[in-house]
Amino acid sequence: MDQRTDRYVTFKNIDCDGRTRLVMARIEDYVATSDNPFWGYFRQQRELAHGRGLDDLRVLHNYLPTLREILEEIDDQETLEMLEDLERTCM
Template structure:
């Protein structure tokens, strides 16, 4: 019996564009300062960039926290974008 191929390719998926869109939405919350978490998030993002990591990795690292915050902030649009990014690119 042949096993199904579980490899998922990212070819023809604009993960970078999706990441930029999600990060733009997240950065609106950072700028609004509507949670003490955002200062920590920004500091960790800066550290990650210094280590050569991109925003997709940053979003992945904080995925559960971001989902919870976006629910608490009643931002279903950004939450949906983040979940789509998770499904397609993470």
């Protein structure tokens, strides 16, 4: 029997907010310290999204391909795996 959670049926017992906070905390380190221009753009877009009432899960979802590419480029496998898990489980 398949024990995976069907995210389209329920998010019950899935801490999507907590997982999102963990991923975003790791990404915030790059926003604060990297000279890659994407991170400044990402910060601005996050602020705009929050102003529109969107949460960080939505922000991450909007930039998945770019985030994946950058995390692969800088070889941050741990954050990449966390992001992919978040995508599979909560998006």
